[in-house]
Amino acid sequence: MSMVYDEYGRPFVILKEQQAKNRVKGVDATKANILAARSISNILRTSLGPKGMDKLLVSPDGDVTITNDGATILSQMEIHQPVAKLLVELSSSQDDEIGDGTTGVVVMAGALLEQAEILMSKGIHPVRIARGFEAASQVAIDHLAKISEKVEFSKDNLQPLLTTAKTTLSSKILQPHKEKMAGIAVQAILDVADIERHDVNFDMIRMEGKTGGSLEDTCLVNGLVLDKEFSHPQMPTMIKDAKLCILTCPLEPPKPKTKHKLQIDSAEAYEELYNQEQKYFRDMIQKIKDSGANLVICQWGFDDEANHLLLQQELPAVRWVGGVEIEHIAIATGARIVARVEELTPDKLGTAGKVEQISMGTNSSRQQDRILVLEDCANKKAVTVLVRGGNKMIVDEAKRSLHDAMCVVRNLVKDNRVVYGGGSAEVSCSLAIRKHADTITGVDQYAIRAFADALDDIPLALAENAGLSPINEVTAIKSRQVKEGIHTIGLGLLSLNETEFTIDSTKGDHTMDMKELGVFETLIGKQQQMQLAAQVVKMILKIDDVISEGQYR
């Protein structure tokens, strides 16, 4: 109740229609927010790591998605609680920035909030907690930079890149084919990357999915793949040295946009109109032909007559190509997008070495799938990954996984510093933060130490998902890191050659040197994770009043 009193002592209500509004204040608000955020992170927790599980999501239309990509799960979850939504955004910003670690960042934020709750019950003010977390995250980030190592790779030595891609893929459905998929991801990135400038243009990589075949049939096409076919069945299915023009105007009779009415009142007028119409089509096609093009890509449809004229003029054409595809074709072939046939000139044409229409599946017209492949484009850098798989959900998930893997490789090309995975970096940071905490006096010390505890949660979750005893494993990592002074000791869930982890019964735990295993993550990815998680937690902790409008009637 926001009841206040005016100068005469009469009470009045500031917020109107109290009943319709929902309001929580103070510690209650913070606690409610923490609860909501934590239940989100609990859902994702089981998807963390190479042994993480998948989620099955059913959309309002009944479509099924199966994934363990944190960003995808959260974006499809129909969350309406405002604070929980913050976590969704957190994961999607990690996705935009880094592309990988979208689950990790949410789990991390959840762990931090859990710690914050404990501190609050000790009576520590949320803002102080936030400040402590902030300081701790700075220590962690500096520490990460310190323990990071540079991986050297070149065009001849791609092994480090392949290893990173494999680490990312090992938590996905593609795991059995990770060798091949990692190869595809690395090749795709290298094809478009500018290694000197450490720049990767992601726009040049397209992903096309087609159901059928199996995951192994996935391949990298040096060029573009379009889910389209030629507009007339008798057009040649293969064009060598294609010169293509890209049109964004329909090859149809003109429809002036102003309101008009054309009246025919005599046979001559009728005749004239008819001739004009025929001429219009002929001119249009002739102009295209004159420009020297031998392939027409059009964003809109063709009239039947125009279509046949194209065939007669030996101009293979593709219609109804989407806006995004048009842009990709333009970039890849160096063509200019032309809005009017009149403006078409030879220098606006793009080139491709080979354009081919390929049929897939059983060859009956009812179910035929045709795709267009543009190879050897003017811009050599454009590549497409054609993903195949047993069913639609597998193809979609494979696409997401490959995207993640490519992001990681891209990050390495941009910045080749890495930290080691398997929870080793987290444990190492946690140890460093703990040490740092001891040098601080006051309430902040508690908060900083709590941050260290929260970091432990990542290896805990990894071990839990793999069905290991979490506490045993994490303490073993810690003690080995301290005792042996190697900060690359982590949880070995995968061994080098096999897809399975081996149980070394003599040791009683699964600690391993991640450097030997070749499990690493990019430094910027990890730093970003900690930074983002700390920021969001800080934001959540600072909220002390939630006013939500009632249902609008």
Added chain:
Amino acid sequence: MENAYLSQGVEVDKGENARLSSLIGAMAISDLVKTTLGPKGMDKILQSIDPNDQSISVTNDGATILSKIPLDNAAAKVLVDMAKVQDKEVGDGTTSVAVFCGELLREAETMLMQARIHPQTICAGWRLATKVARETLDSMATNTITDDDLMNIAQTTLSSKLVNAEKEHFAKLCVSAVKRLGGSGNLDHIQIIKLPGGSLRSSYLEEGFLLEKSIGVGQPKRLEKCNILLGNTSMDTDKIKIYGSRVQVDSLNKVAEIEQAEKLKMKRKVDKIIGHGCNVFINRQLIYNYPESLFAQQGIMAIEHADFDGIERLAAVTGGEVASTFENPEKVQLGYCEVLEEVIIGETRVLRFGGCKSGAACTIVLRGSSNHVVDEAERSVHDALCILAATLKHPRRIYGGGCTEVAMAQAIDKAAMETTGKKALAMSAYAKALLQLPMTVADNGGYDAAELITQLRAAHAAGNNSCGLDMDQGIVGNMEELGIMESYKSKLQVVTSASEAAEMLLRVDDIIKSAPRRREEMI
């Protein structure tokens, strides 16, 4: 707890519950289609729920059944999707793939519930098993196929269908149809026409192409050495498409004048078409009376309203192109066939295009006592054609009758013995699921499945690699002698996609289900 932050109506199933719900969904689907498996499988009647359309179909084609049932279970949808892809990719084995996937998950359930094995461990075991299965399959497949093999493969596919009684007849039909394609594998050239009436036995293969259309009035009924022009153009008033034109006149004379102009325009168009030197004109759109009579005067056969598929197929078989403008006759490729005549099959008049330019073209005319029978016959023939085309593309074959399944299961069992850890249990479970396929086939035939399968296993263990189930007599027989064969590609696809899908479902631990989108009440 989740309801506090999720939108209304969103359901969350967690852990064990989620897993069970998806396993049960998958098993239900598998149980549903299970009884249709094999030569003695039963059929299903499917009735639409739409009150306006109470039509039924009778089928035992897995993909058809699955695509027609409305489902609410997410896992079941994955299975259905998988069966559809199987249908698209190889055309056959749609039931097997659903049954195998369901059986895998059934085995997984026991392992999860009783042995308490972690799903990831099960997946790891399955992956190893799939590898062994593929290697075994690879080693069992021949590298070439003969014509007899094709015949056998077609018969094996057809034996599980309605046309079982006439399988030899139909197999011959399909094989000769596919062989005419000459390896191109383009099933477009094979047309299937369904004409209820007569018996299944009287189905036959017609050389050339049949079109269910009639010839215009007063035009020749039979032509030889036809030059065919295929058109996609309006032959009614041929309105002018440019601008939104309309006619406004103030006197009757003018109306007549414009009508004259219109007629003239049409006449010119017809003249141009005739100028191509064709004696047959086939249009995708309507041909009105006036142009029709013009064509009749010139002794040209004009056929209207061939549908889109029809015209494209005609273009493919006669080697002509579909024309929409008629300005440059020299550039238009005319189609050609030796003879075009109207023939009567049953009570239906159809047009027969004989001796087409592309010798590949042929038509399978399906006869049967009712619509449902010919529909099902079409599905069966389609399956057989697809599998034959796929076999020609990947010329490798294996033995059917559960022979490969047992061999794969045995290889996996052997590999499981050599594997340490819980993975081995998952591998044996995989082998068990594989054995379920021949088991179901035997069950459906009303034989003692357990007895038969154990005999079969013993036979394989003794080194008789070509042993399988003889479903006519209910004994273990030699598949080579019985001529029961299947396509390698189809079996491979069954094994890989079923295990991929099963693994995917097993890895799920949460199901988050959004509230169905509210639809406006239909009035």
